[in-house]
Amino acid sequence: MKTAKLVMIATLLSFTAVSIANSDGFIGRPIVKQAVSISIENALHNPGLENAMHQQLKASILYFFVGPTLTVDVKYIKVNYRITGSYGQWLEFFQRKPVRKNSANRKTN
Numbered sequence: 001m002k003t004a005k006l007v008m009i010a011t012l013l014s015f016t017a018v019s020i021a022n023s024d025g026f027i028g029r030p031i032v033k034q035a036v037s038i039s040i041e042n043a044l045h046n047p048g049l050e051n052a053m054h055q056q057l058k059a060s061i062l063y064f065f066v067g068p069t070l071t072v073d074v075k076y077i078k079v080n081y082r083i084t085g086s087y088g089q090w091l092e093f094f095q096r097k098p099v100r101k102n103s104a105n106r107k108t109n
Helices: 002-023 047-056 059-064 087-095
Strands: 035-039 070-076 079-085
Touching: 047 070, 059 070, 059 087, 079 087
Parallel strands: 035 079
Antiparallel strands: 070 079
């Protein structure tokens, strides 16, 4: 009887140690996030990224513009894009209208 109790306690302790190790992240691969640095000219060649920029950025960021360039982060398709441009480039971007989705596929009458 004492042996059975000792085995049960040892089993309980080993399961507890394994669950603590898994929950703290001791076992497993680290998560690597992808980041891409591009210029605003290259970003505007991708209509989907341009739409994401219009959705996530506001023109008010230009009020805090300091230095020769401004770099912003935009998330698009699980990738973090770091987009860099000058004040004039960002001003021109905010004056543009967003690209309409499926505009190339629409028929004109």
